[in-house]
Amino acid sequence: MALLEVKNLGITFGGLKAVDNFNLTLEKGALYGLIGPNGAGKTTVFNLLTGVYKPTTGTFLLDGKELKGKKPADINKAGIARTFQNIRLFKNLSVLENVKVGLHNGMKYSTVAGIFRLPSFFKTEKKMDEKALELLKVFELDESADTLASNLPYGKQRKLEIARAIATNPKLLLLDEPAAGMNPNETNELMETIRFVRDHFDLTVLVIEHDMSLVSGICEEITVLNFGTELAKGKTDEVLKNPEVVKAYLGQ
Template sequence: MKTNTPLLKVNNAGIRFGGLKAVSDVNLELNQGELVGLIGPNGAGKTTFFNLLTGVYVPTEGSIELDGERVNGLAPYKITKKGISRTFQNIRLFSELSVLDNVKVAYHSLAKHSMISSIFRLPPHFSGEKEMEEKAIEFLKIFNLDPFMHEKAKNLPYGQQRRLEIARALAANPKLLLLDEPAAGMNPQETEELMHLIALIRERFSLTILLIEHDMLLVMGVCERIYVLDHGQLIAQGTPEQIRNNPKVIEAYLGEEVS
């Protein structure tokens, strides 16, 4: 259910690498339950912005708040525990592990049993492992990956690897899911299936989703609002229709001024 308090609030956030401003003065808000797009030309700073949100980079200016709590400077694993999970532009699975184990890895960050119980194989270890495996299998069923649970991740077709990466991100029990070009490398049929999958997981898990994507059919088809980055700065925001007809956005993509 949506509330009036933003789940994510980004205030004048930015980062410098030496003298280069990779992202500058970004202001962005996401409300509970929204599905929002982040688009822009190659090199616009979109993935860098995701890296700021997830603690890979620490902002050199501004602030990032999740549920009213500032998360600037927290380690990535702490931000994951706070409720932000992500996928990557280039698939980052544990290729030699099974499909099931790839999802179980995410649950280990939320494990209730202690390291001591795991080292000495105490009862809490076995009950905890059983619970994680049952939950992981439930996720695989949602994504129709359960028939392949014992296959190595590297043996899955590309589209299914994408689905597995999203399943793993969801297994971390996020409040906010960041999807970095989930349709990259997919054919039109796989992209259409992905559109339906994103809508499904948003409703089923009451998630807030921020989506980076170059496939405009996907973005315009699933997003309620869209932010546009160019050269590290926000140049527009609005509904899909507003963005589609925004002269600044057209200029950024076409590289020429629109009269």
């Protein structure tokens, strides 16, 4: 059974069909790309899949469980985690705490235990610290664990967002333009990291990206969106050669 099944997903804002009839089937362990010109509706698809927007038509299932209409927090608990195009970190919290917020639902103790410092507080906090540091090590952020998230350089902020998303122990990871604003070296490094986390954490990854070197470098298959509808779909190198796709990207 496929991990993610999206069927006829669509949303309209007023009279505008932002996304229309979007279909997608992701097998477990896939590294899938979603590309398209600006305003094509890529991020809207992410917002639909994470519950930020409620779809007007269609539905989507994760592991056979319907998630349409659920709240963002519940969708995350069901196993979808995401990063954001415009970085959304918890700015006044440290790097370590950002990841620990991600661990919130995985490692629990009650509010009362926290206030009265019961043994479960110390035990769980210690485990959380270890787990969070382990995650930060993967992204080479463990050195700056105590830095405020807002004081990190841009590239590291992007990495921290991915680390935070992975901390929620998802099955499916949605990355929204992870390479935006990165130089070629950083992009190469990021590609390695994405591949590594997919294998290491047993994830399925859906990635929106404009950087074609990243897309052709790591995505096995892609979908191209244009004006909210699917323009092409299939093996990455074949789709990128498709004249329709080239036209949509470069104009005539």
